[in-house]
Amino acid sequence: MHAIEISKLDKRYDNGLKALTNINLKVKKGEIFALLGPNGAGKSSLINIICGIAKKNNGKISILGFDNISQYKQARSLIGLVPQEIATDSFEKVIDTLKFSRGLFNKKKSSTYLDKILRDLSLFEKKNQQIRTLSGGMKRRVMIAKALSHEPKILFLDEPTAGVDVELRKNLWKNLNDLKKNGVTIFLTTHYIEEAEQLADRVGVIHEGKIIVVEKTSKLLEKLGKKTLKISIKKKTESLKLIIKKYSLKKSVSHYLLNYDLNDKNIVSNFFKDLNKNQIEFEDLEIKKSSLEEVFLNLIDK
Amino acid sequence: MNIRGIFAIYKFEMSRTFRTFSQSIISPVLTTSLYFVVFGSAIGSRIEDIDGTPYSSFIIPGLIMLTILSQSISNSSFGIFFPKFSGTIYEILSAPISPFEITIGYVCAAASKSVIVGIIILLTSSFFVNLNIIHPVWMFFLLILISVTFSLFGFIIGIWANDFQKIQLIPTFIITPLTFLGGSFYSIDMLPEIWQKISYFNPIVYLISAFRWSFYEHTDISIIVSLTTILGFLILCLIAIYYIFKLGYKIKV
Numbered sequence A: 001m002h003a004i005e006i007s008k009l010d011k012r013y014d015n016g017l018k019a020l021t022n023i024n025l026k027v028k029k030g031e032i033f034a035l036l037g038p039n040g041a042g043k044s045s046l047i048n049i050i051c052g053i054a055k056k057n058n059g060k061i062s063i064l065g066f067d068n069i070s071q072y073k074q075a076r077s078l079i080g081l082v083p084q085e086i087a088t089d090s091f092e093k094v095i096d097t098l099k100f101s102r103g104l105f106n107k108k109k110s111s112t113y114l115d116k117i118l119r120d121l122s123l124f125e126k127k128n129q130q131i132r133t134l135s136g137g138m139k140r141r142v143m144i145a146k147a148l149s150h151e152p153k154i155l156f157l158d159e160p161t162a163g164v165d166v167e168l169r170k171n172l173w174k175n176l177n178d179l180k181k182n183g184v185t186i187f188l189t190t191h192y193i194e195e196a197e198q199l200a201d202r203v204g205v206i207h208e209g210k211i212i213v214v215e216k217t218s219k220l221l222e223k224l225g226k227k228t229l230k231i232s233i234k235k236k237t238e239s240l241k242l243i244i245k246k247y248s249l250k251k252s253v254s255h256y257l258l259n260y261d262l263n264d265k266n267i268v269s270n271f272f273k274d275l276n277k278n279q280i281e282f283e284d285l286e287i288k289k290s291s292l293e294e295v296f297l298n299l300i301d302k
Numbered sequence B: 001m002n003i004r005g006i007f008a009i010y011k012f013e014m015s016r017t018f019r020t021f022s023q024s025i026i027s028p029v030l031t032t033s034l035y036f037v038v039f040g041s042a043i044g045s046r047i048e049d050i051d052g053t054p055y056s057s058f059i060i061p062g063l064i065m066l067t068i069l070s071q072s073i074s075n076s077s078f079g080i081f082f083p084k085f086s087g088t089i090y091e092i093l094s095a096p097i098s099p100f101e102i103t104i105g106y107v108c109a110a111a112s113k114s115v116i117v118g119i120i121i122l123l124t125s126s127f128f129v130n131l132n133i134i135h136p137v138w139m140f141f142l143l144i145l146i147s148v149t150f151s152l153f154g155f156i157i158g159i160w161a162n163d164f165q166k167i168q169l170i171p172t173f174i175i176t177p178l179t180f181l182g183g184s185f186y187s188i189d190m191l192p193e194i195w196q197k198i199s200y201f202n203p204i205v206y207l208i209s210a211f212r213w214s215f216y217e218h219t220d221i222s223i224i225v226s227l228t229t230i231l232g233f234l235i236l237c238l239i240a241i242y243y244i245f246k247l248g249y250k251i252k253v
Protein backbone atom coordinates (compact mmCIF):
# COMPACT_ATOMS: atom_id res chain seq x y z
CA MET A 1 0.00 0.00 0.00
CA HIS A 2 1.17 3.52 -0.74
CA ALA A 3 1.26 6.41 1.68
CA ILE A 4 -0.46 8.62 -0.85
CA GLU A 5 -2.13 7.53 -4.03
CA ILE A 6 -3.60 10.08 -6.37
CA SER A 7 -5.33 9.22 -9.59
CA LYS A 8 -6.82 11.32 -12.35
CA LEU A 9 -7.04 14.41 -10.21
CA ASP A 10 -8.36 17.63 -11.74
CA LYS A 11 -8.82 21.00 -10.14
CA ARG A 12 -10.52 24.02 -11.60
CA TYR A 13 -11.08 27.10 -9.43
CA ASP A 14 -14.37 28.97 -9.46
CA ASN A 15 -12.86 31.68 -11.63
CA GLY A 16 -12.30 29.04 -14.31
CA LEU A 17 -8.58 28.66 -13.79
CA LYS A 18 -7.41 25.12 -14.37
CA ALA A 19 -4.86 24.56 -11.62
CA LEU A 20 -4.31 20.81 -11.93
CA THR A 21 -4.79 18.45 -14.83
CA ASN A 22 -4.91 14.68 -14.62
CA ILE A 23 -2.51 14.23 -11.71
CA ASN A 24 -1.44 10.65 -11.09
CA LEU A 25 1.03 10.15 -8.29
CA LYS A 26 2.07 7.53 -5.79
CA VAL A 27 4.16 8.35 -2.76
CA LYS A 28 5.78 5.44 -0.98
CA LYS A 29 5.63 4.81 2.73
CA GLY A 30 8.57 6.28 4.60
CA GLU A 31 10.06 8.27 1.76
CA ILE A 32 10.71 11.95 1.42
CA PHE A 33 9.00 13.13 -1.72
CA ALA A 34 9.64 16.57 -3.10
CA LEU A 35 7.26 18.26 -5.48
CA LEU A 36 9.25 20.74 -7.43
CA GLY A 37 7.87 23.50 -9.56
CA PRO A 38 7.90 27.23 -10.21
CA ASN A 39 5.43 29.62 -8.60
CA GLY A 40 1.89 29.01 -9.72
CA ALA A 41 2.60 25.48 -10.92
CA GLY A 42 -0.13 24.06 -8.67
CA LYS A 43 1.90 22.70 -5.75
CA SER A 44 -0.18 24.32 -3.03
CA SER A 45 -3.40 23.45 -4.80
CA LEU A 46 -2.40 19.79 -4.77
CA ILE A 47 -1.47 19.77 -1.08
CA ASN A 48 -4.62 21.67 -0.14
CA ILE A 49 -6.80 19.21 -1.97
CA ILE A 50 -5.14 16.20 -0.35
CA CYS A 51 -5.50 17.73 3.11
CA GLY A 52 -9.13 18.80 2.81
CA ILE A 53 -8.69 22.55 2.44
CA ALA A 54 -9.68 22.75 -1.19
CA LYS A 55 -12.15 20.73 -3.23
CA LYS A 56 -11.23 18.66 -6.23
CA ASN A 57 -13.26 18.44 -9.41
CA ASN A 58 -12.27 14.96 -10.38
CA GLY A 59 -10.20 12.01 -9.34
CA LYS A 60 -9.44 9.99 -6.27
CA ILE A 61 -7.01 10.34 -3.43
CA SER A 62 -6.20 7.74 -0.85
CA ILE A 63 -4.10 8.09 2.26
CA LEU A 64 -2.67 4.79 3.48
CA GLY A 65 -5.68 3.17 1.89
CA PHE A 66 -8.31 5.58 3.21
CA ASP A 67 -10.25 7.68 0.73
CA ASN A 68 -9.73 11.34 1.59
CA ILE A 69 -13.41 12.18 1.11
CA SER A 70 -15.51 9.17 2.08
CA GLN A 71 -13.15 8.18 4.91
CA TYR A 72 -11.89 11.64 5.70
CA LYS A 73 -11.67 11.10 9.43
CA GLN A 74 -9.34 8.12 9.17
CA ALA A 75 -7.40 9.75 6.35
CA ARG A 76 -6.89 13.08 8.06
CA SER A 77 -5.92 11.50 11.37
CA LEU A 78 -2.78 10.31 9.62
CA ILE A 79 -1.87 13.69 8.17
CA GLY A 80 -0.01 16.68 9.51
CA LEU A 81 -0.03 19.86 7.43
CA VAL A 82 2.28 22.86 7.42
CA PRO A 83 0.75 25.29 4.95
CA GLN A 84 2.68 27.77 2.88
CA GLU A 85 1.53 30.92 4.67
CA ILE A 86 2.24 31.49 8.33
CA ALA A 87 -1.08 31.64 10.16
CA THR A 88 -1.08 31.50 13.94
CA ASP A 89 -3.22 32.66 16.81
CA SER A 90 -1.09 35.56 17.99
CA PHE A 91 -2.43 35.68 21.52
CA GLU A 92 -2.19 31.97 22.24
CA LYS A 93 0.76 30.55 24.09
CA VAL A 94 2.96 28.15 22.16
CA ILE A 95 2.09 25.20 24.37
CA ASP A 96 -1.63 25.99 24.26
CA THR A 97 -1.70 26.06 20.50
CA LEU A 98 -0.03 22.63 20.42
CA LYS A 99 -2.55 21.26 22.91
CA PHE A 100 -5.30 22.68 20.72
CA SER A 101 -3.93 20.92 17.63
CA ARG A 102 -3.58 17.65 19.47
CA GLY A 103 -7.13 17.89 20.76
CA LEU A 104 -8.49 18.78 17.34
CA PHE A 105 -7.05 15.53 16.04
CA ASN A 106 -8.69 13.61 18.87
CA LYS A 107 -5.47 12.55 20.56
CA LYS A 108 -5.11 12.05 24.31
CA LYS A 109 -3.18 14.73 26.18
CA SER A 110 0.55 14.13 26.40
CA SER A 111 2.78 16.84 27.76
CA THR A 112 5.83 14.59 27.47
CA TYR A 113 5.32 14.23 23.76
CA LEU A 114 4.64 17.93 23.21
CA ASP A 115 7.73 18.84 25.22
CA LYS A 116 9.77 16.53 23.06
CA ILE A 117 8.56 18.21 19.88
CA LEU A 118 9.29 21.62 21.34
CA ARG A 119 12.81 20.52 22.20
CA ASP A 120 13.39 18.97 18.77
CA LEU A 121 12.38 22.23 17.14
CA SER A 122 14.33 24.38 19.63
CA LEU A 123 11.17 26.01 20.90
CA PHE A 124 11.17 24.71 24.43
CA GLU A 125 12.33 28.01 25.94
CA LYS A 126 9.41 29.73 24.25
CA LYS A 127 6.85 27.24 25.51
CA ASN A 128 4.88 29.71 27.62
CA GLN A 129 5.27 32.73 25.39
CA GLN A 130 2.50 34.19 23.28
CA ILE A 131 3.04 33.41 19.62
CA ARG A 132 3.01 37.07 18.63
CA THR A 133 6.26 37.57 20.56
CA LEU A 134 8.14 35.09 18.35
CA SER A 135 10.20 35.76 15.24
CA GLY A 136 9.05 34.68 11.80
CA GLY A 137 11.31 31.64 11.78
CA MET A 138 10.03 30.57 15.18
CA LYS A 139 6.43 30.99 14.07
CA ARG A 140 7.11 28.68 11.18
CA ARG A 141 8.54 26.14 13.58
CA VAL A 142 5.46 26.52 15.76
CA MET A 143 3.41 25.59 12.72
CA ILE A 144 5.58 22.55 12.17
CA ALA A 145 5.22 21.65 15.85
CA LYS A 146 1.44 21.94 15.51
CA ALA A 147 1.48 19.61 12.54
CA LEU A 148 3.56 17.10 14.50
CA SER A 149 1.59 17.45 17.73
CA HIS A 150 -0.83 14.69 16.78
CA GLU A 151 1.81 12.20 15.67
CA PRO A 152 1.03 12.09 11.96
CA LYS A 153 2.20 9.27 9.71
CA ILE A 154 2.44 11.60 6.74
CA LEU A 155 3.70 15.15 6.97
CA PHE A 156 2.93 17.73 4.30
CA LEU A 157 5.10 20.80 4.14
CA ASP A 158 4.28 23.50 1.64
CA GLU A 159 7.48 25.41 0.90
CA PRO A 160 8.78 24.98 4.43
CA THR A 161 11.98 26.90 3.88
CA ALA A 162 10.77 29.81 1.80
CA GLY A 163 12.27 32.94 3.31
CA VAL A 164 14.07 31.01 6.04
CA ASP A 165 17.76 31.67 6.64
CA VAL A 166 20.44 29.14 5.83
CA GLU A 167 20.99 27.86 9.34
CA LEU A 168 17.33 27.31 10.02
CA ARG A 169 17.00 25.58 6.71
CA LYS A 170 19.80 23.16 7.56
CA ASN A 171 18.21 22.50 10.95
CA LEU A 172 14.88 21.82 9.38
CA TRP A 173 16.42 19.38 6.91
CA LYS A 174 17.90 17.56 9.87
CA ASN A 175 14.53 17.49 11.63
CA LEU A 176 12.93 16.06 8.53
CA ASN A 177 15.56 13.39 8.18
CA ASP A 178 15.01 12.44 11.83
CA LEU A 179 11.29 12.16 11.20
CA LYS A 180 11.97 9.97 8.22
CA LYS A 181 14.05 7.68 10.42
CA ASN A 182 11.02 7.36 12.66
CA GLY A 183 8.99 6.15 9.69
CA VAL A 184 7.16 9.35 8.85
CA THR A 185 6.44 9.87 5.17
CA ILE A 186 7.23 13.39 4.08
CA PHE A 187 5.72 15.26 1.16
CA LEU A 188 7.16 18.67 0.59
CA THR A 189 6.93 21.27 -2.08
CA THR A 190 9.72 23.59 -2.95
CA HIS A 191 11.08 25.70 -5.68
CA TYR A 192 14.58 25.41 -4.28
CA ILE A 193 16.31 22.77 -6.32
CA GLU A 194 18.92 22.34 -3.64
CA GLU A 195 16.30 21.35 -1.15
CA ALA A 196 14.92 18.59 -3.31
CA GLU A 197 18.42 17.45 -4.14
CA GLN A 198 19.53 17.31 -0.50
CA LEU A 199 16.42 15.88 1.06
CA ALA A 200 14.28 13.94 -1.30
CA ASP A 201 14.35 10.27 -2.16
CA ARG A 202 12.20 11.03 -5.13
CA VAL A 203 11.29 14.17 -6.96
CA GLY A 204 8.19 15.05 -8.93
CA VAL A 205 8.31 17.98 -11.26
CA ILE A 206 5.12 19.94 -11.76
CA HIS A 207 4.60 22.60 -14.36
CA GLU A 208 1.39 24.41 -15.27
CA GLY A 209 -0.72 21.95 -13.34
CA LYS A 210 0.76 18.84 -14.90
CA ILE A 211 3.29 16.44 -13.46
CA ILE A 212 6.06 16.18 -16.01
CA VAL A 213 8.25 13.57 -14.41
CA VAL A 214 8.59 11.53 -11.22
CA GLU A 215 11.94 9.95 -10.60
CA LYS A 216 14.45 8.98 -7.93
CA THR A 217 16.45 12.07 -7.21
CA SER A 218 19.74 10.46 -8.23
CA LYS A 219 18.17 8.89 -11.32
CA LEU A 220 16.69 12.14 -12.42
CA LEU A 221 20.10 13.72 -12.23
CA GLU A 222 21.65 10.81 -13.99
CA LYS A 223 19.02 10.68 -16.65
CA LEU A 224 18.91 14.31 -17.46
CA GLY A 225 21.93 15.77 -15.82
CA LYS A 226 25.14 16.63 -17.57
CA LYS A 227 28.67 16.78 -16.33
CA THR A 228 31.27 19.19 -17.46
CA LEU A 229 34.95 18.45 -17.37
CA LYS A 230 37.03 21.56 -17.08
CA ILE A 231 40.64 21.11 -18.03
CA SER A 232 43.60 23.44 -18.27
CA ILE A 233 46.12 22.76 -20.98
CA LYS A 234 49.19 24.90 -21.41
CA LYS A 235 50.68 24.03 -24.71
CA LYS A 236 48.56 24.34 -27.75
CA THR A 237 49.71 21.79 -30.28
CA GLU A 238 48.43 20.45 -33.56
CA SER A 239 47.25 17.24 -31.91
CA LEU A 240 45.25 19.23 -29.38
CA LYS A 241 43.37 20.86 -32.21
CA LEU A 242 42.33 17.42 -33.38
CA ILE A 243 41.15 16.48 -29.96
CA ILE A 244 39.24 19.71 -29.63
CA LYS A 245 37.49 18.83 -32.83
CA LYS A 246 36.89 15.20 -31.91
CA TYR A 247 35.31 15.96 -28.56
CA SER A 248 33.94 19.35 -29.57
CA LEU A 249 35.57 21.03 -26.62
CA LYS A 250 34.61 24.55 -25.82
CA LYS A 251 37.19 27.11 -24.93
CA SER A 252 36.58 29.17 -21.86
CA VAL A 253 39.23 31.72 -20.86
CA SER A 254 42.22 29.48 -20.13
CA HIS A 255 40.44 26.12 -20.00
CA TYR A 256 38.68 23.73 -22.26
CA LEU A 257 35.29 22.35 -21.39
CA LEU A 258 34.08 18.86 -22.20
CA ASN A 259 30.33 18.39 -21.82
CA TYR A 260 29.00 14.89 -21.55
CA ASP A 261 25.97 12.97 -20.39
CA LEU A 262 26.12 11.33 -17.01
CA ASN A 263 25.30 7.95 -18.49
CA ASP A 264 27.98 8.17 -21.12
CA LYS A 265 30.56 6.20 -19.19
CA ASN A 266 33.28 5.77 -21.80
CA ILE A 267 33.76 9.25 -23.01
CA VAL A 268 35.96 10.37 -20.14
CA SER A 269 38.33 7.45 -20.26
CA ASN A 270 38.59 7.73 -24.04
CA PHE A 271 39.30 11.37 -23.69
CA PHE A 272 42.19 10.75 -21.31
CA LYS A 273 43.53 7.94 -23.44
CA ASP A 274 43.63 10.33 -26.36
CA LEU A 275 45.37 12.97 -24.31
CA ASN A 276 47.92 10.42 -23.24
CA LYS A 277 48.50 9.07 -26.71
CA ASN A 278 49.17 12.56 -28.01
CA GLN A 279 51.32 13.42 -25.02
CA ILE A 280 49.24 16.39 -24.12
CA GLU A 281 49.84 17.46 -20.55
CA PHE A 282 47.23 19.12 -18.48
CA GLU A 283 47.76 21.22 -15.38
CA ASP A 284 44.45 21.07 -13.63
CA LEU A 285 41.04 19.57 -13.99
CA GLU A 286 37.65 19.90 -12.38
CA ILE A 287 34.37 18.08 -12.87
CA LYS A 288 31.10 19.90 -12.40
CA LYS A 289 27.76 18.18 -12.02
CA SER A 290 24.81 20.09 -13.37
CA SER A 291 22.35 21.06 -10.64
CA LEU A 292 18.74 20.08 -10.51
CA GLU A 293 18.08 23.66 -11.47
CA GLU A 294 19.57 23.03 -14.88
CA VAL A 295 17.84 19.67 -15.09
CA PHE A 296 14.60 21.42 -14.33
CA LEU A 297 15.08 24.09 -16.96
CA ASN A 298 15.87 21.32 -19.37
CA LEU A 299 12.62 19.56 -18.59
CA ILE A 300 10.44 22.61 -18.94
CA ASP A 301 12.09 23.47 -22.24
CA LYS A 302 10.81 20.30 -23.82
CA MET B 1 -17.38 11.33 17.37
CA ASN B 2 -14.35 13.58 17.89
CA ILE B 3 -15.14 14.68 21.45
CA ARG B 4 -11.64 15.95 22.13
CA GLY B 5 -11.79 18.03 18.97
CA ILE B 6 -15.08 19.64 19.99
CA PHE B 7 -13.67 20.32 23.42
CA ALA B 8 -10.49 21.81 21.94
CA ILE B 9 -12.56 24.31 19.95
CA TYR B 10 -14.76 25.02 22.95
CA LYS B 11 -11.79 25.63 25.20
CA PHE B 12 -10.06 27.80 22.61
CA GLU B 13 -13.14 29.98 22.27
CA MET B 14 -13.70 30.24 26.00
CA SER B 15 -10.12 31.22 26.64
CA ARG B 16 -10.50 33.91 23.99
CA THR B 17 -13.50 35.16 25.98
CA PHE B 18 -11.63 35.23 29.26
CA ARG B 19 -8.61 36.84 27.67
CA THR B 20 -10.83 39.76 26.74
CA PHE B 21 -12.77 39.47 29.97
CA SER B 22 -13.48 43.13 30.48
CA GLN B 23 -14.68 43.60 26.94
CA SER B 24 -16.84 40.53 26.81
CA ILE B 25 -18.26 40.41 30.32
CA ILE B 26 -17.92 43.76 32.00
CA SER B 27 -19.24 45.85 29.14
CA PRO B 28 -22.68 44.20 28.98
CA VAL B 29 -22.93 44.57 32.74
CA LEU B 30 -22.11 48.23 32.51
CA THR B 31 -24.55 48.83 29.65
CA THR B 32 -27.33 47.05 31.48
CA SER B 33 -26.72 49.02 34.64
CA LEU B 34 -27.02 52.21 32.65
CA TYR B 35 -30.35 51.06 31.22
CA PHE B 36 -31.53 50.42 34.76
CA VAL B 37 -30.48 53.79 35.99
CA VAL B 38 -32.14 55.56 33.08
CA PHE B 39 -35.20 53.46 32.25
CA GLY B 40 -35.67 51.62 35.49
CA SER B 41 -35.10 54.26 38.12
CA ALA B 42 -35.22 57.67 36.48
CA ILE B 43 -38.01 57.21 33.94
CA GLY B 44 -39.50 54.01 35.27
CA SER B 45 -40.57 55.59 38.54
CA ARG B 46 -43.00 57.77 36.57
CA ILE B 47 -44.47 54.90 34.56
CA GLU B 48 -47.32 52.93 36.02
CA ASP B 49 -47.13 49.16 36.64
CA ILE B 50 -47.69 46.87 33.70
CA ASP B 51 -50.04 44.02 34.62
CA GLY B 52 -49.06 44.40 38.21
CA THR B 53 -45.31 44.45 37.54
CA PRO B 54 -43.33 47.61 38.32
CA TYR B 55 -41.78 49.03 35.16
CA SER B 56 -38.22 48.63 36.45
CA SER B 57 -38.81 44.88 36.88
CA PHE B 58 -40.83 44.61 33.69
CA ILE B 59 -37.87 45.55 31.51
CA ILE B 60 -35.41 42.96 32.94
CA PRO B 61 -36.28 40.07 30.58
CA GLY B 62 -36.15 42.42 27.60
CA LEU B 63 -32.81 43.80 28.68
CA ILE B 64 -31.34 40.35 29.04
CA MET B 65 -32.66 39.42 25.60
CA LEU B 66 -31.25 42.59 24.09
CA THR B 67 -27.80 41.66 25.31
CA ILE B 68 -27.73 37.92 24.77
CA LEU B 69 -29.09 38.14 21.24
CA SER B 70 -26.31 40.47 20.16
CA GLN B 71 -23.73 38.63 22.26
CA SER B 72 -24.65 35.22 20.86
CA ILE B 73 -24.50 36.45 17.31
CA SER B 74 -21.28 38.41 17.63
CA ASN B 75 -19.48 35.71 19.63
CA SER B 76 -20.04 32.92 17.22
CA SER B 77 -19.88 34.94 14.02
CA PHE B 78 -16.57 36.39 15.07
CA GLY B 79 -15.39 33.03 16.38
CA ILE B 80 -15.60 31.40 12.95
CA PHE B 81 -14.95 34.50 10.86
CA PHE B 82 -11.64 35.33 12.46
CA PRO B 83 -9.87 32.04 11.60
CA LYS B 84 -11.07 32.49 8.02
CA PHE B 85 -9.68 35.99 8.03
CA SER B 86 -6.34 35.10 9.63
CA GLY B 87 -5.89 31.82 7.78
CA THR B 88 -5.79 29.62 10.87
CA ILE B 89 -8.93 27.90 9.58
CA TYR B 90 -6.59 25.60 7.64
CA GLU B 91 -6.06 23.51 10.71
CA ILE B 92 -9.72 22.96 11.43
CA LEU B 93 -10.38 22.12 7.79
CA SER B 94 -7.57 19.58 7.72
CA ALA B 95 -8.51 17.96 11.04
CA PRO B 96 -10.53 14.76 11.37
CA ILE B 97 -13.51 16.67 12.66
CA SER B 98 -16.90 16.84 10.99
CA PRO B 99 -18.65 20.09 10.13
CA PHE B 100 -21.29 19.18 12.68
CA GLU B 101 -18.69 18.76 15.41
CA ILE B 102 -17.06 22.07 14.49
CA THR B 103 -20.45 23.74 14.77
CA ILE B 104 -21.06 22.20 18.19
CA GLY B 105 -17.73 23.51 19.46
CA TYR B 106 -18.24 27.08 18.31
CA VAL B 107 -21.93 27.31 19.08
CA CYS B 108 -21.63 25.82 22.56
CA ALA B 109 -18.83 28.22 23.42
CA ALA B 110 -20.74 31.25 22.15
CA ALA B 111 -23.91 30.12 23.91
CA SER B 112 -22.04 29.47 27.17
CA LYS B 113 -20.72 32.97 27.12
CA SER B 114 -24.19 34.37 26.49
CA VAL B 115 -25.65 32.37 29.34
CA ILE B 116 -22.90 33.61 31.65
CA VAL B 117 -23.57 37.19 30.56
CA GLY B 118 -27.32 36.65 31.00
CA ILE B 119 -26.81 35.42 34.54
CA ILE B 120 -24.49 38.30 35.33
CA ILE B 121 -27.11 40.77 34.11
CA LEU B 122 -29.71 39.04 36.22
CA LEU B 123 -27.47 39.33 39.28
CA THR B 124 -26.72 42.97 38.48
CA SER B 125 -30.40 43.75 38.18
CA SER B 126 -31.09 42.17 41.57
CA PHE B 127 -29.21 45.13 43.02
CA PHE B 128 -31.74 47.49 41.49
CA VAL B 129 -35.05 45.66 41.90
CA ASN B 130 -36.64 42.91 43.91
CA LEU B 131 -36.42 39.89 41.64
CA ASN B 132 -39.11 37.27 41.86
CA ILE B 133 -38.93 34.72 39.06
CA ILE B 134 -42.04 32.59 38.86
CA HIS B 135 -40.69 29.83 36.59
CA PRO B 136 -36.92 29.75 37.22
CA VAL B 137 -36.40 26.42 35.47
CA TRP B 138 -38.20 27.64 32.34
CA MET B 139 -36.31 30.88 32.57
CA PHE B 140 -33.03 28.99 32.53
CA PHE B 141 -34.16 26.67 29.78
CA LEU B 142 -35.26 29.58 27.59
CA LEU B 143 -32.02 31.41 28.26
CA ILE B 144 -30.06 28.40 27.03
CA LEU B 145 -32.37 27.66 24.10
CA ILE B 146 -32.30 31.23 22.84
CA SER B 147 -28.54 31.53 23.34
CA VAL B 148 -27.94 28.35 21.37
CA THR B 149 -30.34 29.34 18.60
CA PHE B 150 -28.82 32.75 18.07
CA SER B 151 -25.28 31.48 18.42
CA LEU B 152 -26.08 29.12 15.61
CA PHE B 153 -27.53 32.00 13.62
CA GLY B 154 -24.35 33.99 14.28
CA PHE B 155 -22.24 31.04 13.20
CA ILE B 156 -24.04 31.05 9.86
CA ILE B 157 -23.40 34.78 9.49
CA GLY B 158 -19.71 34.21 10.31
CA ILE B 159 -19.40 31.58 7.61
CA TRP B 160 -21.22 33.69 5.07
CA ALA B 161 -19.36 36.92 5.82
CA ASN B 162 -16.19 37.65 3.91
CA ASP B 163 -15.41 40.98 5.52
CA PHE B 164 -15.84 42.61 8.90
CA GLN B 165 -18.68 44.82 7.73
CA LYS B 166 -20.89 41.90 6.85
CA ILE B 167 -20.51 40.60 10.39
CA GLN B 168 -21.95 43.82 11.75
CA LEU B 169 -24.61 44.12 9.08
CA ILE B 170 -27.30 41.79 10.39
CA PRO B 171 -26.92 42.53 14.11
CA THR B 172 -26.91 46.28 13.55
CA PHE B 173 -29.60 46.62 10.94
CA ILE B 174 -31.89 43.75 11.81
CA ILE B 175 -31.45 42.26 15.25
CA THR B 176 -31.02 45.37 17.38
CA PRO B 177 -33.95 47.30 15.81
CA LEU B 178 -36.18 44.24 15.99
CA THR B 179 -35.27 43.74 19.63
CA PHE B 180 -36.07 47.35 20.50
CA LEU B 181 -39.34 47.07 18.60
CA GLY B 182 -39.96 43.61 20.01
CA GLY B 183 -41.21 44.80 23.35
CA SER B 184 -38.01 45.02 25.37
CA PHE B 185 -39.25 48.18 26.99
CA TYR B 186 -43.01 47.93 26.56
CA SER B 187 -45.83 45.48 26.32
CA ILE B 188 -47.13 44.85 22.82
CA ASP B 189 -50.71 45.54 23.90
CA MET B 190 -49.66 49.10 24.80
CA LEU B 191 -49.31 49.75 21.06
CA PRO B 192 -52.08 50.95 18.70
CA GLU B 193 -53.85 47.97 17.17
CA ILE B 194 -52.23 48.26 13.74
CA TRP B 195 -48.74 48.21 15.27
CA GLN B 196 -49.70 45.24 17.40
CA LYS B 197 -50.55 43.36 14.22
CA ILE B 198 -47.29 44.35 12.59
CA SER B 199 -45.37 43.34 15.70
CA TYR B 200 -46.52 39.76 15.30
CA PHE B 201 -44.28 39.55 12.24
CA ASN B 202 -41.30 40.39 14.38
CA PRO B 203 -39.86 37.07 15.57
CA ILE B 204 -38.08 38.73 18.49
CA VAL B 205 -41.48 39.58 20.00
CA TYR B 206 -41.98 35.87 20.64
CA LEU B 207 -38.62 35.46 22.35
CA ILE B 208 -39.12 38.37 24.70
CA SER B 209 -42.67 37.40 25.37
CA ALA B 210 -41.72 33.84 26.29
CA PHE B 211 -38.84 34.98 28.42
CA ARG B 212 -40.98 37.52 30.22
CA TRP B 213 -43.59 34.86 30.83
CA SER B 214 -41.00 32.79 32.74
CA PHE B 215 -40.42 35.77 35.00
CA TYR B 216 -43.86 37.22 35.60
CA GLU B 217 -46.34 34.96 33.83
CA HIS B 218 -47.51 38.08 32.08
CA THR B 219 -47.44 37.47 28.34
CA ASP B 220 -48.52 39.07 25.10
CA ILE B 221 -48.52 35.77 23.25
CA SER B 222 -49.21 32.24 24.42
CA ILE B 223 -46.07 30.46 25.55
CA ILE B 224 -46.80 27.55 23.19
CA VAL B 225 -46.79 29.83 20.16
CA SER B 226 -43.59 31.49 21.36
CA LEU B 227 -41.80 28.22 21.99
CA THR B 228 -42.81 26.89 18.60
CA THR B 229 -41.45 30.02 16.95
CA ILE B 230 -38.11 29.71 18.72
CA LEU B 231 -37.79 26.02 17.92
CA GLY B 232 -38.82 26.71 14.34
CA PHE B 233 -36.02 29.23 13.98
CA LEU B 234 -33.55 26.80 15.54
CA ILE B 235 -34.53 24.11 13.05
CA LEU B 236 -34.25 26.59 10.20
CA CYS B 237 -30.71 27.44 11.27
CA LEU B 238 -29.82 23.75 11.56
CA ILE B 239 -31.05 23.11 8.04
CA ALA B 240 -29.11 26.10 6.76
CA ILE B 241 -25.91 24.94 8.42
CA TYR B 242 -26.36 21.45 7.02
CA TYR B 243 -26.51 22.79 3.47
CA ILE B 244 -23.71 25.25 4.01
CA PHE B 245 -21.34 22.49 4.99
CA LYS B 246 -22.62 20.13 2.38
CA LEU B 247 -21.85 22.64 -0.34
CA GLY B 248 -18.61 23.78 1.29
CA TYR B 249 -19.99 27.28 0.98
CA LYS B 250 -17.36 30.03 1.12
CA ILE B 251 -14.93 28.03 3.23
CA LYS B 252 -13.36 25.66 0.79
CA VAL B 253 -12.13 26.95 -2.55
Ligand SMILES: Nc1ncnc2c1ncn2[C@@H]1O[C@H](COP(=O)(O)OP(=O)(O)O)[C@@H](O)[C@H]1O
Pocket (backbone or CB within 6 Å): A013, A014, A015, A017, A018, A019, A037, A038, A039, A040, A041, A042, A043, A044, A045, A046, B253
Ligand atom coordinates in the same frame (compact mmCIF):
# COMPACT_ATOMS: atom_id res chain seq x y z
N1 LIG C 1 -8.26 30.31 -4.44
C1 LIG C 1 -7.87 30.42 -5.71
N2 LIG C 1 -8.72 30.88 -6.64
C2 LIG C 1 -8.35 30.98 -7.92
N3 LIG C 1 -7.16 30.63 -8.39
C3 LIG C 1 -6.26 30.16 -7.51
C4 LIG C 1 -6.57 30.03 -6.13
N4 LIG C 1 -5.48 29.53 -5.51
C5 LIG C 1 -4.55 29.37 -6.46
N5 LIG C 1 -5.00 29.75 -7.68
C6 LIG C 1 -4.26 29.69 -8.94
O1 LIG C 1 -3.93 28.35 -9.20
C7 LIG C 1 -2.63 28.24 -9.76
C8 LIG C 1 -1.78 27.34 -8.90
O2 LIG C 1 -1.54 27.99 -7.67
P1 LIG C 1 -0.76 27.30 -6.49
O3 LIG C 1 -1.30 25.94 -6.29
O4 LIG C 1 -0.80 28.23 -5.32
O5 LIG C 1 0.72 27.23 -7.07
P2 LIG C 1 2.10 27.00 -6.33
O6 LIG C 1 1.82 26.60 -4.93
O7 LIG C 1 2.78 25.95 -7.12
O8 LIG C 1 2.83 28.31 -6.40
C9 LIG C 1 -2.11 29.66 -9.86
O9 LIG C 1 -2.31 30.11 -11.16
C10 LIG C 1 -2.95 30.43 -8.88
O10 LIG C 1 -3.07 31.76 -9.29
Ligand SMILES: [Mg+2]
Pocket (backbone or CB within 6 Å): A040, A043, A044, A045, A084, A158, A159
Ligand atom coordinates in the same frame (compact mmCIF):
# COMPACT_ATOMS: atom_id res chain seq x y z
MG1 LIG D 1 2.35 27.45 -3.22
